[in-house]
Amino acid sequence: MKNLNFYLPTRVIFGKGRISELSENLKDYKKILIVSGKSSFKKSGAYDKIKAQLKDKKLVYFSDVKENPDFPTLKKGSEIARKEKVELIMGVGGGSPMDAAKGIALLSTNEGDMKDYMKGKEVKKRPLPIVCIPTTSGTGSEVTPYAVFTDPVSKDKGGFANPGIFPIFSIIDPELTYSMPDEVLINTGIDALTHALEAYLSTKATPFNDVISIHAIEIIMGNLKDALKRDKEAMDRISYASMIAGIAITNAGTLLLHAMGYPLTVFHGIPHGKANAILLPAFLDFMRENSSVKEKVELLDGIFEEYGGIVKFLKEFNISTRLSENGIKEEEIKVFVEKTITKKNLKITPAKITKEDLYELYKGTF
Numbered sequence: 001m002k003n004l005n006f007y008l009p010t011r012v013i014f015g016k017g018r019i020s021e022l023s024e025n026l027k028d029y030k031k032i033l034i035v036s037g038k039s040s041f042k043k044s045g046a047y048d049k050i051k052a053q054l055k056d057k058k059l060v061y062f063s064d065v066k067e068n069p070d071f072p073t074l075k076k077g078s079e080i081a082r083k084e085k086v087e088l089i090m091g092v093g094g095g096s097p098m099d100a101a102k103g104i105a106l107l108s109t110n111e112g113d114m115k116d117y118m119k120g121k122e123v124k125k126r127p128l129p130i131v132c133i134p135t136t137s138g139t140g141s142e143v144t145p146y147a148v149f150t151d152p153v154s155k156d157k158g159g160f161a162n163p164g165i166f167p168i169f170s171i172i173d174p175e176l177t178y179s180m181p182d183e184v185l186i187n188t189g190i191d192a193l194t195h196a197l198e199a200y201l202s203t204k205a206t207p208f209n210d211v212i213s214i215h216a217i218e219i220i221m222g223n224l225k226d227a228l229k230r231d232k233e234a235m236d237r238i239s240y241a242s243m244i245a246g247i248a249i250t251n252a253g254t255l256l257l258h259a260m261g262y263p264l265t266v267f268h269g270i271p272h273g274k275a276n277a278i279l280l281p282a283f284l285d286f287m288r289e290n291s292s293v294k295e296k297v298e299l300l301d302g303i304f305e306e307y308g309g310i311v312k313f314l315k316e317f318n319i320s321t322r323l324s325e326n327g328i329k330e331e332e333i334k335v336f337v338e339k340t341i342t343k344k345n346l347k348i349t350p351a352k353i354t355k356e357d358l359y360e361l362y363k364g365t366f
């Protein structure tokens with residue numbers, strides 16, 4: 001049998017209304033930095049619920065996190081954390097604030113720039129404890145040791161992994177996702193779908209992880225449409241599936257598809273989940289042809305077939321899987337290829353991938 005490693009030190013508190021359990025889980029902490037975006041923090045109801053419960057704490061707010069957090073944002077946040085001597089970093093919102101919270105926690109105890117740690121600099125000191133409270137249903141960041149950051153200078157986006165940035169606990173309260181705009185619901189839901197699907201196809205996949213990956217895929221396929229109609233039960237299920245998909249990538253990572261999506265976000269501002277969605281059918285075609293897990297791709301095809309196939313499923317959410325219809329020009333492919341080929345995600349993708357393959361893959365989607 002294949003070896004198995006499993007490490008997931010994050011305590012998961014999942015369920016409707018369970019944000020009310022926040023303060024009883026924070027007894028040991030007096031000074032907290034809350035990292036969030038500007039609008040969703042208040043709109044989701046998270047701000048009022050958190051503030052009302054933590055009256056006896058000193059709360060410091062850092063709400064400057066935009067989509068795709070960059071190095072200067074992390075630096076700014078960590079300077080505040082150091083100055084205010086906070087004991088814990090709480091990320092509230094979608095993937096961006098949660099990932100930013102992780103980077104800030106790391107830079108609050110370790111000197112230097114995030115850029116250096118992304119390049120492999122040793123994390124010598126334990127990051128500050130992190131707590132995550134998602135208000136979208138897709139990123140899975142609440143249960144992963146990962147964070148994705150963007151370098152605004154080199155125009156590069158990439159993932160960072162370190163066991164020290166696992167949240168100590170996360171509260172996944174689906175009620176906080178009810179005010180998500182339609183676009184965010186679709187994009188984050190499909191991001192979660194791709195997490196589960198890539199974890200399933202990964203070279204790091206195990207029979208145990210495959211079970212939870214397929215579990216998440218089936219829930220997302222069966223509920224995303226109803227979630228968009230604001231069916232609360234369906235929204236709760238997507239929230240749950242997104243967390244499960246997060247556990248799946250903690251165990252097995254994301255693959256070529258995520259790496260290929262990053263340039264679409266960096267150069268065209270296409271939201272992360274949508275970037276993955278646009279490239280998803282082409283990625284599956286490539287894996288069907290070239291990977292060592294063809295039977296797994298066929299199993300996925302079978303699940304998607306129940307919904308008329310993956311292209312039709314995405315079309316129902318108004319997602320065109322043609323790059324040309326998403327504002328991208330063919331002459332940009334070369335740069336995309338250069339950015340993608342260096343990503344670690346390719347190492348755990350079970351296929352031999354050359355620059356020519358990547359070029360053809362992008363080109364095939366025009």
Ligand SMILES: [Fe+2]
Binds near residue numbers: 191272
């Ligand atoms: Fe993702």
